[in-house]
């Protein structure tokens with residue numbers, strides 16, 4: 001446990017409310033239960049997962065969101081927690097993890113079966129040539145040589161510099177909670193020295209002449225909502241995270257991992273209530289000018305009131321402040337400030353099942369790049385228009401796991417980045433049109449021959465799903481956009497500056513989006529809570 005001497009002694013009834021059962025809410029629930037809180041998770045939907053919700057239809061199982069599982073150590077850490085067992089003071093990256101020698105994953109095995117996937121991605125360029133990225137230096141160099149021999153030397157330098165960024169930015173600073181500007185200024189000189197603050201695309205362009213290779217080494221941030229043209233080069237660490245610990249799949253789908261997390265949480269005594277949308281976080285007004293308003297609980301849509309002096313929102317940052325907390329209680333996160341921030345792009349995701357009679361020349365994870373890269377990114381992120389061309393990420397888990405579809409069928413999804421709802425796009429018109437175009441593209445361009453003939457099911461979601469079902473401001477798919485001005489101290493804080501007893505966890509908070517970062521955010525939020533409730537926790541734990 002940690003102690004901040006400035007922290008006030010809180011009198012708690014030992015309960016904590018978490019709004020939302022996404023990766024963030026569940027990870028934090030497991031952590032708080034193990035610390036000694038009685039935790040209740042209140043979830044709007046009828047099942048857990050949030051973005052990782054699972055759709056089951058006509059014998060197909062579709063993971064609706066995350067599919068690329070990285071850093072299995074974070075999962076092992078959660079599954080190995082026990083009642084009143086606190087790992088918050090242990091090293092975040094023990095030696096065996098750094099050396100990748102903790103392959104046993106003993107605790108994980110009790111809850112989920114995780115298998116490595118290779119290649120990590122097959123990246124198709126517009127001319128149908130492809131790059132199988134698998135983290136293996138020999139394979140990587142061979143393919144770079146085939147594309148642009150002169151870039152081999154650039155790759156060696158990129159590798160070295162990205163590794164330095166990974167070591168400083170992820171291993172050393174990854175878990176830093178930037179609660180004040182002071183912490184930010186402490187690390188800034190290092191990041192400048194590593195050239196980690198320029199845009200990722202301009203960073204990769206320093207090393208590679210080939211447009212194709214610039215794309216290969218910069219597209220990954222799109223999977224966490226970052227525009228390669230504006231996300232800081234510190235995100236080149238993703239390349240190294242994957243290279244170090246691999247890309248994984250959970251047998252049965254990501255939903256099986258979510259089920260494992262729910263099981264672990266229940267075993268530790270935690271409760272979840274579904275179909276429980278929070279309408280308001282209730283607040284007691286501040287006692288004097290120098291104190292803060294205090295959280296007192298939540299009100300569920302059915303009118304039920306729950307009391308607690310610890311409330312954590314796993315929901316979208318903008319929605320948490322603007323829709324759940326009266327503006328008068330907010331000094332720092334006023335509506336105007338929340339609205340001024342940039343929110344990540346959105347997605348059209350098409351879930352489809354099809355009969356197959358021939359082998360597919362595809363891999364589990366496929367990136368199919370369109371004819372334009374930088375211009376398309378500008379259309380999505382800056383101009384916020386729906387372009388005629390598109391790039392997509394095509395996921396075919398049944399190439400690894402046949403259990404997700406009826407015999408002789410594949411279950412797949414394809415994800416197309418689109419502008420968020422700050423655009424004026426009418427998705428009730430454009431959604432079905434885009435779905436038709438994308439599926440017929442996969443068929444006519446030979447990625448999935450005869451797809452339309454063999455299609456047995458298809459449905460899609462648009463930014464409206466993210467806005468109306470997942471309560472995400474402007475229908476963002478990944479929370480606050482990861483850009484320099486929304487990173488570290490400038491990213492929403494895991495502990496509210498406005499309201500005492502209010503905390504945030506998940507994609508919008510520090511360190512950022514993507515399942516590994518969200519699990520990190522849960523540990524960071526747990527640390528802050530453990531700090532604030534240090535004395536209470538000691539008492540509950542009989543220390």
Ligand SMILES: Cc1cc2nc3c(=O)[nH]c(=O)nc-3n(C[C@H](O)[C@H](O)[C@H](O)COP(=O)(O)OP(=O)(O)OC[C@H]3O[C@@H](n4cnc5c(N)ncnc54)[C@H](O)[C@@H]3O)c2cc1C
Nearest residue numbers: 020022023024044050051066067068278315506507514515
């Ligand atoms: C299509 C897609 C593909 C992705 N692919 C990958 C990938 O391959 N790898 C990867 O690492 N990341 C991926 N991501 C990103 C990753 O899924 C997210 O960053 C992560 O799952 C977010 O988790 P979270 O807990 O922060 O939020 P969420 O999953 O959004 O959970 C928040 C929960 O809060 C609930 N909620 C909101 N408001 C309320 C309220 N008022 N009352 C009650 N409940 C409420 C919501 O219903 C939701 O269940 C993908 C995202 C998407 C959308």
